[in-house]
Amino acid sequence: MNVDKKSYKQLHKERSEEVKYYESLDKRTNKYKLWKEKQKDSYLSPEEKTKKYSEQIKSYKDSIKNKAPKGLGDVVEAVTKATGIKKLVEVFTPEGVDCGCDKRKKDLNLSVELGRHTVLRCMTEQQYNDYGAFMKARTLTIERPQVKYLTDLYAHVFAIQYPLDGFCSNCGGSAKRLSSIQKRLDKVYNSYESKN
Numbered sequence: 001m002n003v004d005k006k007s008y009k010q011l012h013k014e015r016s017e018e019v020k021y022y023e024s025l026d027k028r029t030n031k032y033k034l035w036k037e038k039q040k041d042s043y044l045s046p047e048e049k050t051k052k053y054s055e056q057i058k059s060y061k062d063s064i065k066n067k068a069p070k071g072l073g074d075v076v077e078a079v080t081k082a083t084g085i086k087k088l089v090e091v092f093t094p095e096g097v098d099c100g101c102d103k104r105k106k107d108l109n110l111s112v113e114l115g116r117h118t119v120l121r122c123m124t125e126q127q128y129n130d131y132g133a134f135m136k137a138r139t140l141t142i143e144r145p146q147v148k149y150l151t152d153l154y155a156h157v158f159a160i161q162y163p164l165d166g167f168c169s170n171c172g173g174s175a176k177r178l179s180s181i182q183k184r185l186d187k188v189y190n191s192y193e194s195k196n
Contacts, residue, residue: 071109077101120159123188127153131189142178154181157188 025032080086086101093099123131131153134146142150147167155161162181167174 073105073108076108077105121157123153123157123192127156128189128192131185135186135189138182147178150178150181150185153185157185 022032022035025035027033077086080089080101089099089101130149134149144164148164151162151164151167162177167178
């Protein structure tokens with residue numbers, strides 16, 4: 001890259017004026033801090049910059065994911081923290097005595113999960129026993145009658161009917177959907193187990 005002396009001097013002059021301006025700012029301002037951070041980054045190679053920014057994006061996504069409430073128990077806990085009720089309970093609960101907050105949170109998270117698929121109906125005793133037998137005999141391959149059984153049970157519990165012809169024996173999308181259905185039904189089944 002050819003840079004003549006005049007343009008180099010001009011660039012140097014502009015750069016020194018920029019440095020003087022930012023150095024004259026209060027060091028506590030965001031404007032100065034951002035500029036200073038940018039100066040550090042200007043000495044990084046493109047690979048180092050890419051790595052640094054991808055790490056920042058990953059940590060930001062992780063922080064968002066960890067903050068999302070998973071169920072009603074998480075929402076109740078957030079409200080009690082925000083209103084100060086949780087702190088009051090901790091202050092007035094005798095030392096060494098469990099207030100039961102964690103157990104209530106866990107039970108509420110199991111009973112009401114936030115999102116599209118909330119439990120609308122309980123399994124009947126017959127459905128509970130049949131699903132227990134299905135879980136014990138379950139294999140990696142699922143035949144058409146088992147798909148029908150799972151979709152019908154899922155429709156009963158969650159009030160969401162998946163059409164049977166939407167499941168193909170050759171594609172991964174159907175396998176993922178069936179796996180998701182089984183995990184959700186397992187969760188409901190296990191919530192009954194934990195209550196017994």
